[in-house]
Amino acid sequence: MEASLRRLPMARIKNMEEFASVSGISRPTVSKYFNDPESVRPKTRARIEDALKLHDYRPNIYAMNQNRKLTKAVGIVVPLLVDPYFAEIARNLEQRCIDAGYRPTLFSAHGDSAHEVEVLDSLRSLKPAGVLLAPLGRASDHDVLEKFCADVPTLLFDSSVEEFGLSFVGSDNRQFTTHITDYLCRTGEPPCFFEMKTPANPNAHRRRQAYLDAMQEFGQPAQVVSIEGEGWEFEEIGRIGGHKALEEGLFSTNTILCSNDRLAIGLLTACYERGVKVGRGEDCQIRVAGQDGHPHSRYTCPPLTTISHDYDKVSQTAADSLFAAIEGHVEPWKSTRIEGKLTLRDSA
C-alpha cells in the first residue's frame, strides 16, 4: 500500500486493482462504490472520489457485465436506423435509459432479417437487464424472436409480433387511421387509401383494415390502391407508384390517405413532377395525407397533413414498462397502444 500511494499521480490506471491501491481502499469496496456510491460510508466515498479526480479511472463496463446477476445494460433494437422515425424514437429511448441509470446500446437490423438475428445474438453476449425491441415485423424470424424473448426480458415496441416478450407498446394504428379518415371525410371528398402491396410492417395491415372499417361506418365507398415495391425505400416506391396511379387514374376521389408518411412524401414528389397541385385550396386538384408524423413531414411542399405518433408517450411507456419489469414488477402480457394527434398542415 505504501508504495502504491506514492505512485506518480499521472500514471495511467489500468484496472480497479490499481485504482483501489491508489485510493487506499480495497478493491471489493471500490467495486461496491461503483455499483452504488451511496452504499459506502461518506468518508470512504470521499477518499475514492478524491482519487477519481486525480486519475480519471473508469471501470470496464463489459467486464462488469460479465459476472453480475443483474446488469445495467439495456439493448435498443430498431429495424432501420436510416429511417428518421426510428432514429428519433431510438434517441428518445436512449435518453430515458440513461436518465433511469441504465446503459443503452443501440442496434439496427438494417431492414434485414438475417441481420436482426445477428443483432439478437450479439445482445445475448451483452447480458442486458432488458431489451427494447422494435422487430422488423413480417420479415422477422419468429422462432429466433420467441427464443430470444424467452431468454431475455424484452419489451416489444412499434410493431407487435404475436404475444412475445414482456408486453407491447406502440401506436394505436386503428385510431390513427380512423381519426384521419374521419377528418378527411368531414372536410372534403372521402379518401382513397394508398399503400404498398406487400408491406414489411404488420401495422400497415391494421391501417388498411381500419380504413376499410371507417369508410364502411361512414357509409362511403372505400378504395385501396396497392402499389408494387420491395424493400425499405418507401419514398421512391411511393413516387413511382404515385406516377402510375395518377397516370392510370386509379384514384376515384381527389383525396388520398397514404399508409405512411414516407409513401406520402414520394407521392407528393410524383404530384410535383406531374404538375398536380396538392392542398386544400380552391385551386388544388388533390389532397394528400400521411400517417406517422415523420420528422420530415413538416418540410414537404405543401407541408404534409398527417397523424403523428406520440413519440414521447410511446417511448416513455415502453421504457417505464421495461424498467418496472427489470425491477421485479411482474405483470401479465399486455398491449398498450398510444393514440396519435392529428397534425393539420396544408396538404389536406
Added chain:
Amino acid sequence: MEASLRRLPMARIKNMEEFASVSGISRPTVSKYFNDPESVRPKTRARIEDALKLHDYRPNIYAMNQNRKLTKAVGIVVPLLVDPYFAEIARNLEQRCIDAGYRPTLFSAHGDSAHEVEVLDSLRSLKPAGVLLAPLGRASDHDVLEKFCADVPTLLFDSSVEEFGLSFVGSDNRQFTTHITDYLCRTGEPPCFFEMKTPANPNAHRRRQAYLDAMQEFGQPAQVVSIEGEGWEFEEIGRIGGHKALEEGLFSTNTILCSNDRLAIGLLTACYERGVKVGRGEDCQIRVAGQDGHPHSRYTCPPLTTISHDYDKVSQTAADSLFAAIEGHVEPWKSTRIEGKLTLRDSA
C-alpha cells in the same frame, strides 16, 4: 467426456467449455476454431461444425475481447444519428466492417459534447481494434479526443479536428462549394451564400471561404447571409432564417447557395410559405441550391439541386484505411478529401 457426450442434444450450451466437451474437442482447440476455422484440421473442423448444428452455441463476443491482443471489434461514432446523412454513412461503414470480418458497434454523440465523451469512454471498454470517428467538430472536447486517438487506433472522417488519429477522410468541401458556385454563376445570377452564424461543423467554414474565393475568382460580388440559431435543428433554423432574410430582402441576387442541404430544405419551406416560386423556370423568382446530397434532397419541392457526397467512396476509403492500419500498414497522417458530384435537379 463420456458423460458429456451423452448429454441431451437440446440442453442449452452455456459456454465454450460445455460446447467443447459436447463436440468432443478440447476448449483451446475450439477457441482456435472460432478465431479462424481454417486454422484447425478439416476433420476437427467437421466435428465442431457438426456439434454446432445441434447446439447453436456462439461464443460471447465481449468475453472474447477481454483478453485478446487484437480484437475484431470496430467502433463507429457519428455526431448525430437522427440526421439521415450520418445514418446513411454509418450504415455504409457498418456493412464494410462486416464484409471485412470485423464487428462494428455504432454510437451516436447525439449532438452533445458530453455524450461524445461518454461514448469514447465506453469505446475504451470495448477494446476495439480500431475506431471510425466523425467528431462533433467545434464542440468536441479536443483534449479528450486527443487522448483517445493516442490510445486507440482511430480514423477521423467527415469532419477533421486538428491532425488527430491515423488519418482523415472526408469530402472535399472546397471542391464542393467551388464546383456548385461555378455552376450557379454560369447558369444565372451569381449566388448569395446562406449559412448559420455559428455552425457546429468546421466544414461550414471551409465552405464559406471556398464560396468567397470562388466569387472573387469569377469577379462577382460575394454576399454571405448568416442567420441565428443554435443546435442541430437545421431545417427549422433555415426556415426561420429564410423567412427573415426574404422579409428583409437580404439576398442581393435571385440565387441562393445554402451551406448544407438541411438548411436548404428549411429555406425551401420558407419560400413555399411565402409563395415564392423556386426553380429555374421562367416563372420562378428564386433559385436555391444545397450541399451534401442529403437523402431527402430528392423529395423536396422542387427537388433540390445540390452537390452530393460520394458516400461509397468516403466510407470505402475510410474503412480501408482503418483496416490497413489495424493490419499493421503504418502510414504517416494524411488527409484525403473526396470530390462531390453535382446533382442537378429543379431548384437551381
Added chain:
DNA sequence: TAACTTTCTTTACGCGCGTAAATTATTTGT
C-alpha cells in the same frame, strides 16, 4: 469504556474466454 452495529479488508472463487508451454496424438513423407 464495554458491547454492539456497521463497514471495511482479506481471501477466494467465479464469469467466459484468450493464450502460452509442455506433452501427447495424428498425419505426412519416404
Added chain:
DNA sequence: ACAAATAATTTACGCGCGTAAAGAAAGTTA
C-alpha cells in the same frame, strides 16, 4: 513402417471485474 512434421490436448494462467464469507476495524449506543 519409421522418423519427422503437424496438430491436438493438458495444464495453467490471465483479462477486469462481481460476489460471498470470515475476520478486523471503525463507528455507534448506552
